[in-house]
Amino acid sequence: MVDERPQFGFLLAALGAAVLAVSVFLPWYGVSITASGAAAAQQQLAGVAQQYGNATFQAGANQLGAEFSSIAGRQLATVSAHDVLKNISVILLVLAGLSLLASLLRLAGLSGLEAGGGQIAVAGGLAGLFVLYRMISPPGAQVDLVSLSLSWGIWLALLSASAIVVGGLLATSDPGRRQTADSYI
Numbered sequence: 001m002v003d004e005r006p007q008f009g010f011l012l013a014a015l016g017a018a019v020l021a022v023s024v025f026l027p028w029y030g031v032s033i034t035a036s037g038a039a040a041a042q043q044q045l046a047g048v049a050q051q052y053g054n055a056t057f058q059a060g061a062n063q064l065g066a067e068f069s070s071i072a073g074r075q076l077a078t079v080s081a082h083d084v085l086k087n088i089s090v091i092l093l094v095l096a097g098l099s100l101l102a103s104l105l106r107l108a109g110l111s112g113l114e115a116g117g118g119q120i121a122v123a124g125g126l127a128g129l130f131v132l133y134r135m136i137s138p139p140g141a142q143v144d145l146v147s148l149s150l151s152w153g154i155w156l157a158l159l160s161a162s163a164i165v166v167g168g169l170l171a172t173s174d175p176g177r178r179q180t181a182d183s184y185i
Contacts, residue, residue, distance in 0.1 A: 005170050005171075005173055006106075006117065006170070006171045006172075006173070007107065008167075008170060009117055009166075009167045009168065009169070009170030009171030009172070009173070010103045010104075010106045010107045010117070010120075010167065010171050011103070011107060011167070012163055012164075012166060012167030012170065013099055013102075013103040013117070013120045013121075013124065013163070013164045013166075013167030013168050013171065014099075014100055014103035014104055014107065014167070015163065015167075016099070016124065016160045016161070016162070016163030016164040016166075016167055017096045017097070017099035017100035017103060017124075017160070017164055018096070018100055019156065019159075019160035019163070020092060020095075020096040020099075020127060020157055020160040020161055020164065021092075021093055021096040021097065021100070023081075023153050023154075023156045023157040023160055024080065024081045024082050024089045024092050024093055024096075024157070025080050025081075025082050026080055026151075026152070026153030026156060026157075027078035027079065027080055027151040027152065027153045028078075028079065028080055028081045028084075028085075028134070028150070028151055028153045028154040028157070029078065029079050029084065029138060029139075029148040029149065029150065029151055029154070030075040030077075030078050030148070030149045030150075030151045031075065031076055031077045031078065031079060031146055031147075031148060032072075032073055032074055032075045032076055032146065032147050032149065033068075033071055033072055033073075033074075033076060033145065033146055033147075034072060034073070034144055034145060034146065034147050035069070035072040035073070036144045036145065037072070037144065037145030037146055038068040038069050038071060038072040039068075039069070040145060041065075041068050041145075042065040042066075042068045042069070045061050045064065045065045045068075046058075046061060046062060046065055048061070049061030049062070075149070078151050078153075080153060081134070081153070081154070081157070084139045084140070085134060085139055088130050088134060091130060092127055092130060092131070092157070095123045095124075095126055095127045095130075096127065096164075098115075098123055099120050099123045099124060099127075099164050099168075102115040102119065102120050102123075103120060103167070103171075106171070116171065116172060117167075117168040117169065117170070117171025117172035117173075118168065118172050119168070120164060120167065120168035120171065121164070121165045121166075121167075121168025121169050121172070122168070123164065123168075124161050124162070124163070124164025124165040124167075124168055125161075125165050127157075127161040127164065128158060128161035128162060128164075128165065131154060131157045131158045131161055132158065134154065135150060135154060135158070138150075
């Protein structure tokens with residue numbers, strides 16, 4: 001009976017690599033305006049209205065500015081890794097592409113390929129480290145006007161990088177190389 005763990009490992013790594021590539025384009029961060037950001041926007045709007053507007057425009061600007069505090073803390077938009085992480089998104093796409101290509105070639109049974117499960121697991125580990133870094137250290141200068149919160153796409157990227165690692169490790173495990181206790185006697 002042929003052990004199917006290496007085949008399952010390569011399949012899991014290939015699926016993880018495909019999901020990682022897609023997750024680069026999914027929402028990684030939610031963008032929301034902080035209370036100080038809403039107050040600053042309100043002050044700027046009032047200043048512009050006072051300098052350039054008539055009484056009607058100023059009254060409308062004051063009414064609109066009063067509503068700014070209601071949007072503070074709400075998520076207004078999402079951004080993907082591709083939007084804000086130009087270099088890291090390219091690195092993640094390259095790592096996902098290499099992992100996917102190596103896994104698919106191994107699944108196809110091409111014996112000339114030297115990339116094995118260990119190399120695929122390393123590529124997944126590197127991708128996971130990049131994702132973890134961006135979870136701990138979000139992009140952009142930390143300003144008090146807007147805040148970034150982690151969105152579901154970054155968690156999917158971390159899960160898919162983990163799937164690449166697990167798949168690569170499963171592909172390297174070869175129970176045929178292990179000896180049973182009886183063979184030592």
